Amino acid sequence: RGKLIELLRKDNITEEDIRKYFDNNSGIKITDTILPIIVALINARLWQRNAENTTLKLQWQVEWLTHDILWLQNNIEIRNLYQWILEVDKNGKILFVNQLILDNSGYTKEELIGQNMNIFSSGVHPGSFWKNFWQKITSGKEWYGEICNMSSSTFFIHLFPNSIML
Numbered sequence: 001r002g003k004l005i006e007l008l009r010k011d012n013i014t015e016e017d018i019r020k021y022f023d024n025n026s027g028i029k030i031t032d033t034i035l036p037i038i039v040a041l042i043n044a045r046l047w048q049r050n051a052e053n054t055t056l057k058l059q060w061q062v063e064w065l066t067h068d069i070l071w072l073q074n075n076i077e078i079r080n081l082y083q084w085i086l087e088v089d090k091n092g093k094i095l096f097v098n099q100l101i102l103d104n105s106g107y108t109k110e111e112l113i114g115q116n117m118n119i120f121s122s123g124v125h126p127g128s129f130w131k132n133f134w135q136k137i138t139s140g141k142e143w144y145g146e147i148c149n150m151s152s153s154t155f156f157i158h159l160f161p162n163s164i165m166l
């Protein structure tokens with residue numbers, strides 16, 4: 001019985017495997033006509049077992065991916081409430097702004113999309129500050145620091161981002 005279980009743990013069984021098992025363990029002689037049928041039946045069951053295992057693994061992976069997607073979605077929603085989220089291209093052209101930017105800056109979405117992000121420039125930071133900023137984020141590194149921006153009504157807005165990456 002132990003050798004049969006060991007045999008059934010294989011992914012694919014050959015006629016030679018079946019012949020050896022029956023010749024060595026049961027004393028039953030398997031004829032050449034029935035041998036291919038036995039092999040086909042056992043391999044069909046092994047395929048079914050593997051398919052069931054694969055299905056279970058896929059179901060588990062789908063559940064975890066769904067969980068991760070929901071977590072990311074909730075995380076993005078939370079970040080949208082408390083952080084400025086601004087998407088720009090490598091030239092600084094604004095592609096996306098979240099509602100918090102609109103609420104804090106006084107600009108409308110239409111006024112910002114397509115503009116260069118220097119629309120927020122307060123003049124407080126020297127050119128070297130922005131050069132360092134852009135060098136860091138365009139090289140894939142995180143930038144940490146404080147930014148003093150200007151709103152549409154000339155109020156200063158101080159940002160303390162956790163990090164900025166492109």
